[in-house]
Amino acid sequence: RFPPSLTRGSTFFRxxxxxxxxxxxxxxxxxxxQKRCFSRNTMQQEKFALTRDFIRRSLxxxxxxxxxxxxxxxxxxxxxxxxxxxxxxxxEYEYKSRLDELYMSIGSCWLTPTEIFAPWYGRAFAxxxxxxxxxYQPQRLRIIEFGGGNGTFALNLLDYLREADPEVYxxxxxxxxxxxxxxxxxxxxxxxx
Numbered sequence: 137r138f139p140p141s142l143t144r145g146s147t148f149f150r151x152x153x154x155x156x157x158x159x160x161x162x163x164x165x166x167x168x169x170q171k172r173c174f175s176r177n178t179m180q181q182e183k184f185a186l187t188r189d190f191i192r193r194s195l196x197x198x199x200x201x202x203x204x205x206x207x208x209x210x211x212x213x214x215x216x217x218x219x220x221x222x223x224x225x226x227x228e229y230e231y232k233s234r235l236d237e238l239y240m241s242i243g244s245c246w247l248t249p250t251e252i253f254a255p256w257y258g259r260a261f262a263x264x265x266x267x268x269x270x271x272y273q274p275q276r277l278r279i280i281e282f283g284g285g286n287g288t289f290a291l292n293l294l295d296y297l298r299e300a301d302p303e304v305y306x307x308x309x310x311x312x313x314x315x316x317x318x319x320x321x322x323x324x325x326x327x328x329x
Contacts, residue, residue, distance in 0.1 A: 195315070196315045202315045202316035202318075202319070203315070203316065203317060207316050207318050207319060218254055218255075219251070219252060219253055219254035219255060219256070219257075220234050220235065220238070220252060220253075235252065238252075248285060250285065250288050250289040250292075251285070251286070251288055254288050254292055255291075255292040255295065255296075256292075257289070257292065258288065258289045258290070258291070258292025258293040258295075258296070259292050259293070259295070259296040261289070261293055262292070262293040262294075262296035262297055262300070263296060263300070265277070265279070265293075266296075266297065266300055266301060266304070269301075269304065276307050276308075276309060277304055277307065277308045277309070278308075278309040278311070279293070279308065279309070279310045279311070280311045280313065281310070281311070281312050281313070282313045283313070283314065283315075284312040284313075284314055284319070284323050285319060285323075286319065286322050286323065286326065287312070287322060287323035287324075287326040287327050288326075290310055290312060290323065290327060291326055291327060293310075294308070294310060294327070
C-alpha cells in the first residue's frame with residue numbers, strides 16, 4: 137500500500153520507469169562491450185578466453201569500459217559528492233524520492249554508498265582508522281584506494297583527518313589507483329581544490 141503522495145502517476149514512478157530504461161541501456165552497452173571483446177583479433181585467434189582476460193579487456197583494455205568515456209560518475213558535478221540531507225527527511229519514502237531525483241539529475245542509476253552517504257561514509261572510515269593509530273603507532277599512515285571513483289571517499293576521509301588530527305593529516309600518504317583516465321582527472325581536480 138502506497139501513501140497518498142505516491143501514486144502510479146507520480147514523478148517517483150515515472151522516474152522509476154526511466155531508470156529501468158537506463159538500466160536496459162547499460163545492459164545493452166555491456167553486451168556490446170562483450171561482443172567487441174570477443175570480436176578482437178586476439179580473441180578470435182583463441183578458442184576460449186580466460187575470465188580474467190575477458191574482464192581485463194572489457195574493463196581496462198583499449199576499448200574497455202573505463203577508457204571509452206562512458207564511465208558512470210565521470211560526468212557528476214560537485215553536488216553529487218555532498219550526499220543527501222538525511223536530517224530533513226521524513227522517512228523512507230522521502231529518502232527514496234530524493235535518491236530518485238538525484239539519479240535523474242545525473243542521468244545514472246547507480247551510486248556508491250560513498251556518494252549517497254557523503255560525507256559520513258568516508259568520515260566513519262577515517263574515524264576508525266584514526267582510532268587504530270594509538271594501538272599500532274605507525275610512523276606514517278599510508279592509505280591506498282583502488283578505484284576511487286570521483287574521489288569523494290578520499291576527500292571525506294582526508295577532511296576528517298585534517299580536522300581531527302592535523303599532525304597525522306600532514307604526514308598521511310594517500311594513493312589512488314585508477315584505470316580510468318576520466319575518473320583520475322576528476323579525482324585530481326577534487327582533491328586539489
